[in-house]
Amino acid sequence: MTYQGVLTKMETEFSQPIQYYLVFENDFLSMNQLLDKTITIQFVKYQCLNCSLDKPIYRQGFCKSCFFDIPQAADWIMRPELSTAHLDQEDRDLEYEKKVQLQPHVVYLANSSSVKVGVTRKSQIPTRWIDQGAHEAIEIVEVPNRYLAGITEVALKDYVSDKTNWRTMLKNEVVDENLVEWREKLKQYIPKEALDYFIQNNTETNLEFPVLQYPVKPKSLNLDKTPTYKGVLKGIKGQYLIFEDQTVFNIRGSEGYVVGIDIE
Known part of the structure; x- marks a missing residue:
């Protein structure tokens, strides 16, 4: 068929x-x-x-022409720290930017090829982890907008990767990690603007792929x-x-x- x-x-x-x-x-x-x-x-x-x-x-x-014009492909999509809707400042389309940026976002740790830090809208959990091929993940901060999530990710990626090695992920050459311990270890590096949103008591989510x-x-x-x-x-x-x-x-x-x- x-x-x-x-x-x-x-x-x-x-x-x-x-x-x-x-x-x-x-x-x-x-x-x-x-x-x-x-x-x-x-x-x-x-x-x-x-x-x-x-x-x-x-x-x-x-x-190419759409990519450089539409709000769905603006720089803040890949770099959340560039979000400005919380300041009422437009990048390409303020109405769209407010709708996406001004909602709960999660900073998380996921283990796809090694432990990495990432950002996603709360509504995209666990979809984001699935899409990255993570076999385990945990939320560490839940904030009210994309900007706070972005600056938290920037601060943490000095101490943990923000990239997935797709070859390692696909070969399944991954080592189990204690993400609760990672969460506690990284807490000290969270910016003070986001520290009140640190998630104290949660456990790893484990994922199994077909x-x-x-x-x-x-x-x-x-x-x-x-x-x-x-x-x-x-x-x-x-x-x-x-x-x-x-x-x-x-x-x-x-x-x-x-x-x-x-x-x-």
């Missing part, structure tokens, strides 16, 4: 293991049910997630270079599909690509 649509990040359901769904405009695929099946992915065209035009994707699923076989030497599928790919699906972790031949496909990194998917 063949399905076609524009790629957006897989929807997820927190269970043991995580359930994944690839959602198109008129169809959706329960990806867990496709494990051990042969899948063909065929690049069809581009479709910017903002303007819907067939223009090369620049970043985050957007064409993977039958981890890759030893993962190689990334790039649809611009390889517009047609066929392989046996062996696992899903983070936003990656893992295939039997060591190929891995980053769905989120391919947002805005229209593909045909054939299942044998």
